[in-house]
Amino acid sequence: MSDTPTKFTDLGLSEALLKAVRDKGYETPSPIQAQAIPAVISGRDVMAAAQTGTGKTAGFTLPLLQRLSENKGKKVSPNNVRALILTPTRELAAQISESIEVYGKYLNLHSMVVFGGVKINPQITRLRQGVDVLVATPGRLLDLYNQRAVKFSQLEVFILDEADRMLDMGFIRDIKKLIAVLPKDRQNLLFSATFSPEIRALAKGLVNKPLEISVNAENSTAEKVTQWLTAVDKKRKPAVLTHLIKENNWQQVLVFTKTKHGANKLTKHLEAEGLTAAAIHGNKSQGARTKALAAFKDGSVKILVATDIAARGIDIDLLPQVVNFDLPNVPEDYVHRIGRTARAGNTGQALSLVCADELDLLWGIEHVIQQHIERKVIEQFIPANALGESREIKPLKQGRPPKSKPSQNSGRGKGRVEHKDGQRSGRNANGNSTGGKNTGGNKAKSSNDSSRRKKPEHDGAGPKPRRPRRPANKS
Ligand code: AMP
Numbered sequence: 222m223s224d225t226p227t228k229f230t231d232l233g234l235s236e237a238l239l240k241a242v243r244d245k246g247y248e249t250p251s252p253i254q255a256q257a258i259p260a261v262i263s264g265r266d267v268m269a270a271a272q273t274g275t276g277k278t279a280g281f282t283l284p285l286l287q288r289l290s291e292n293k294g295k296k297v298s299p300n301n302v303r304a305l306i307l308t309p310t311r312e313l314a315a316q317i318s319e320s321i322e323v324y325g326k327y328l329n330l331h332s333m334v335v336f337g338g339v340k341i342n343p344q345i346t347r348l349r350q351g352v353d354v355l356v357a358t359p360g361r362l363l364d365l366y367n368q369r370a371v372k373f374s375q376l377e378v379f380i381l382d383e384a385d386r387m388l389d390m391g392f393i394r395d396i397k398k399l400i401a402v403l404p405k406d407r408q409n410l411l412f413s414a415t416f417s418p419e420i421r422a423l424a425k426g427l428v429n430k431p432l433e434i435s436v437n438a439e440n441s442t443a444e445k446v447t448q449w450l451t452a453v454d455k456k457r458k459p460a461v462l463t464h465l466i467k468e469n470n471w472q473q474v475l476v477f478t479k480t481k482h483g484a485n486k487l488t489k490h491l492e493a494e495g496l497t498a499a500a501i502h503g504n505k506s507q508g509a510r511t512k513a514l515a516a517f518k519d520g521s522v523k524i525l526v527a528t529d530i531a532a533r534g535i536d537i538d539l540l541p542q543v544v545n546f547d548l549p550n551v552p553e554d555y556v557h558r559i560g561r562t563a564r565a566g567n568t569g570q571a572l573s574l575v576c577a578d579e580l581d582l583l584w585g586i587e588h589v590i591q592q593h594i595e596r597k598v599i600e601q602f603i604p605a606n607a608l609g610e611s612r613e614i615k616p617l618k619q620g621r622p623p624k625s626k627p628s629q630n631s632g633r634g635k636g637r638v639e640h641k642d643g644q645r646s647g648r649n650a651n652g653n654s655t656g657g658k659n660t661g662g663n664k665a666k667s668s669n670d671s672s673r674r675k676k677p678e679h680d681g682a683g684p685k686p687r688r689p690r691r692p693a694n695k696s
Pocket of ligand 1: 246247248249250251254272273274275276277278279
């Protein structure tokens with residue numbers, strides 16, 4: 222497709238949207254935007270392989286707003302929505318909603334975000350007025366639907382974002398239930414980092430003669446990221462991390478740990494070392510997560526320690542430094558993690574602290590990214606338990622992905638997977654929780670999820686995901 226437009230003004234967007242894009246400082250559309258925007262405006266279904274960092278959010282938000290504002294005659298009835306964006310995590314939902322707010326600031330459309338972990342009643346109240354765009358996580362949306370707080374008879378556009386992650390997180394049944402109650406005549410957009418056979422199967426019942434777009438070879442994020450690792454004894458990981466942060470004067474570091482407990486422990490260690498740090502994971506209240514993320518974005522907290530699910534989709538411009546404090550159990554998560562840096566064409570650095578018993582995990586990662594990660598020695602931290610050699614890289618196989626090994630070696634937390642995020646929050650976790658006031662109404666301000674509830678988040682404590690996470694097919 223060599224004649225893909227390269228200017229925003231060529232994409233068919235209205236002046237109100239172009240102005241918002243200019244305000245945001247974007248000069249040229251990213252490849253996904255250049256391809257998706259005209260197609261979506263034309264009313265076509267789209268199926269796009271695109272990871273976060275490619276500009277996909279604007280790729281679907283801009284044309285969606287365009288279409289909805291073109292059809293202004295269609296006044297939305299109480300409890301109805303004209304467009305539904307389904308996304309796996311609360312953070313992602315909040316971010317998308319923020320984007321809608323930013324891009325739609327010169328339009329008179331109403332959007333709203335709903336997710337679990339905050340009180341449901343304010344969401345029900347707000348929905349009574351009807352909204353043009355609803356951004357939602359699946360569990361809470363189903364709760365709302367079952368309580369007849371939301372209706373889909375006026376739905377024009379359905380967007381499934383991060384579909385691969387949705388499946389990994391066990392949302393497939395919820396998604397199918399939701400799709401089944403949507404009107405047949407609608408436009409569908411499906412975004413996924415990868416098109417695994419499972420995603421294709423899901424797409425079959427969803428999109429209709431879609432335009433297929435693939436903007437980045439899978440795992441290519443890795444190419445823009447300088448990746449390296451250092452071998453270190455497990456107990457010395459906090460010390461080596463502190464050393465590196467101080468030595469290099471790193472100002473903004475996203476650190477990944479395998480467990481919520483590990484995230485808390487590391488945060489305490491960093492704080493004791495005089496560094497500003499905050500943890501973000503499924504046991505943190507939504508308000509605490511939002512606050513931590515905001516502090517990290519504005520620089521008042523330099524180190525954000527996160528578990529994979531909590532960090533999924535976090536979008537921070539120019540994030541220079543990602544650290545894998547623990548290697549992830551699922552190799553593909555490594556790619557997602559380092560995709561937090563080197564976003565939108567920038568370069569970034571991803572460092573992994575690897576101890577001897579993570580060798581299997583390292584092999585898995587190097588296989589998925591099809592390269593060896595450069596090893597650097599830090600003199601003061603040469604491990605007593607040497608890290609074994611990397612293995613020869615064999616080509617990725619077609620077909621089913623290799624089985625991931627849940628939580629090897631680590632003993633504690635064996636087989637534990639952080640609970641899926643944004644899922645149905647259960648009665649005891651929402652309806653009767655204390656305090657929370659704003660839950661995501663009013664022109665979709667993502668910051669309005671600052672419920673003051675004190676209860677822990679549901680995700681992490683509730684029922685198990687319906688199926689274990691499995692790496693998406695990378696071939
Ligand atoms: P996304 O893939 O939607 O998460 O977007 C990744 C980042 O790229 C976000 O910080 C966007 O603000 C930014 N971005 C999106 N589109 C453009 C563009 N055309 N030019 C520059 N930055 C962009």
